[in-house]
Amino acid sequence: MKSLEELKAIRERMQGQVGVRSADSSDTRVVVGMATCGIASGARPVLNTLVSEVNEKKLENVTVTQTGCIGLCQFEPIVEVFEPGQEKVTYIKVNPEKAKEIVEKHLIKGQKVEEYMLHKGAEHKGYADFVKFDEK
Amino acid sequence: MLPEISLNILDVAENSIVADASLIKIMVETDTSENKLKVTIEDDGCGMNEEQVASVVDPFFTSRTTRKVGLGIPFFKQAAELTGGFLNVDSEVGVGTKVEAVFLTDSIDCMPLGNICDTIFTLVTMNSHIDFVYEYKVDDKGFVLDTREMKEILGDVGFDNPEVSDFIRNYLYENEAEVKGM
Numbered sequence: 410m411k412s413l414e415e416l417k418a419i420r421e422r423m424q425g426q427v428g429v430r431s432a433d434s435s436d437t438r439v440v441v442g443m444a445t446c447g448i449a450s451g452a453r454p455v456l457n458t459l460v461s462e463v464n465e466k467k468l469e470n471v472t473v474t475q476t477g478c479i480g481l482c483q484f485e486p487i488v489e490v491f492e493p494g495q496e497k498v499t500y501i502k503v504n505p506e507k508a509k510e511i512v513e514k515h516l517i518k519g520q521k522v523e524e525y526m527l528h529k530g531a532e533h534k535g536y537a538d539f540v541k542f543d544e545k
Numbered sequence: 546m547l548p549e550i551s552l553n554i555l556d557v558a559e560n561s562i563v564a565d566a567s568l569i570k571i572m573v574e575t576d577t578s579e580n581k582l583k584v585t586i587e588d589d590g591c592g593m594n595e596e597q598v599a600s601v602v603d604p605f606f607t608s609r610t611t612r613k614v615g616l617g618i619p620f621f622k623q624a625a626e627l628t629g630g631f632l633n634v635d636s637e638v639g640v641g642t643k644v645e646a647v648f649l650t651d652s653i654d655c656m657p658l659g660n661i662c663d664t665i666f667t668l669v670t671m672n673s674h675i676d677f678v679y680e681y682k683v684d685d686k687g688f689v690l691d692t693r694e695m696k697e698i699l700g701d702v703g704f705d706n707p708e709v710s711d712f713i714r715n716y717l718y719e720n721e722a723e724v725k726g727m
Contacts, residue, residue, distance in 0.1 A: 410688060411719045415712055416698045423702045443667075445617045448556050449547050453660075453667055460670065464707035472705075475671050477563070 437471045437516065438491040439463070444478035450485040451504060458505040459488070462512040471516055484527065490515060499527040546620055549659025550584065550648065553621040557586050557644055558668055560617060562675060564590025564642065569668070569675060573661055574682040580651040581630075582658065589641040598636050621646055628652035662717040665690065669713060673704040681721055688720040 441447065441456040459473045479487050484501035488511065491497050498521055500511055507525050514520045547553050554571060561569045566588035574583045593601065604619040622632040625646040636642040648655050665679045669692055679690040692704075695713075704710060 410723060411716050413694060413698055416695060416709070419706075419708045419712060420699050420702055423706060423708070443555075443559060443671075445547070445556050445620070448552050448559075453552065453555060453663055456667060456671070457663055460710065464710065467707075475667075477559075 435470065435493055437493070439471060439473045439516070440476050440489045440491065441473070442477070442479040442485055442487045442489075443475040446478055446482035447485045447487065450502075452486040454505045455486045455488065455503050455508050458508040459512065462509055463516070466512065466517060468512075468516055481527075500525045501527050546624065546656075548656060550582070550624065550656055551659040551661040551664040553617075553624060553646075554584060554586065554661065555664040555667060556617045557621055558664075561586065561588035561590050561642065562672055564588060564592070566590035566641065567675060568678070570678045570680075571665065571668075572680045572682070573658070574680075574687075575650070575684070577684055580649055582648040582650050582655075584646045584648070585643065586645075587641065587643040592638040592640050592642055593636040594638050598634050601634055602632070618644070624648070624656055627654040662714070662721055665717055666710075666714050670704045670710050679717075681724060683724050686724045686726075688724055690716060690720075 439459055441452055441459065443452050443456065456473070456475060463471050463473055476489075479485075479489070481487060481501070486503045488500040488503045488508065489497055490500070490511070498515070500507070500522065503511070503525065507522075511522055511525070514522050547556060554573075558569060558571060568589050570585070570587040572583070572585040572587075574585075575581070576583070601618050602622050604616050618632075618634065621644070625632045625648050628649040629652055630647040630649050632644070632646040634642065634644050661681070665677070669677050669679075669690070673692075676696075677690070677692045681687055681689075690713075695704075699709065702709060704713065
């Protein structure tokens with residue numbers, strides 16, 4: 410049985426280490442919709458992939474968090490990227506592979522992955538109709 | 546429908562988070578001789594009044610204001626009842642809520658438990674301000690993950706520390722495999 414002993418060792422290694430930092434307003438926030446709609450369409454592996462990729466790549470200025478229903482259930486899993494001073498980017502129908510690509514291209518290299526973005530997907534999926542319906 | 550029991554657990558536990566719980570207990574107990582799987586999700590959140598408890602299994606009831614449907618509990622109830630099992634909700638305002646579901650695992654309609662380790666990992670690491678007690682049991686073998694114990698050891702080192710989150714993931718996977726005798 411794996412015990413908590415290992416945690417003590419981790420704690421000792423981390424003590425006195427600089428770089429233990431908490432999230433602040435200059436961080437890029439990556440938000441995953443985790444309501445029933447998101448979970449049903451596969452948000453859990455997407456969220457876990459984002460967390461482990463961000464850890465692995467040591468992206469210290471990126472925080473991955475979750476939120477409830479974003480309101481576009483048919484496009485779930487949805488990942489939103491908030492960069493300070495920039496417009497929000499919404500990625501739709503994300504899976505773990507796309508999530509890795511988003512980390513690699515958008516979060517590391519600063520290039521948005523246009524093909525997974527909402528406005529791109531919406532051209533094919535009747536987003537305009539949906540918005541009209543929603544406003545009724 | 547959510548295709549795994551563990552995804553239903555994740556979804557229902559999100560309700561406890563919204564209810565402002567500070568401690569959430571999740572138990573997953575398998576009784577192989579009786580072919581039963583019991584799932585309990587208990588929180589100390591804001592609770593619900595009798596009327597809300599009665600309507601929570603109704604898909605057209607939800608506490609959110611964005612839309613008029615809420616499918617979390619109805620999905621979970623339907624999944625349990627399809628197997629011949631049941632779902633119970635007990636709640637008291639100001640005390641908390643307990644959701645209990647029993648699945649009969651020999652039913653052809655019983656969905657797989659699925660990746661419960663990932664569900665617990667997601668809940669624990671994404672909500673480090675909340676304490677979780679997770680208990681996994683198969684007959685008389687089992688293990689417990691108690692974030693209060695972990696936080697006591699870790700002090701100011703958070704669950705967002707990559708080494709800590711790796712530890713939590715491995716703790717879940719390795720102990721589950723051992724309980725299952727794998």
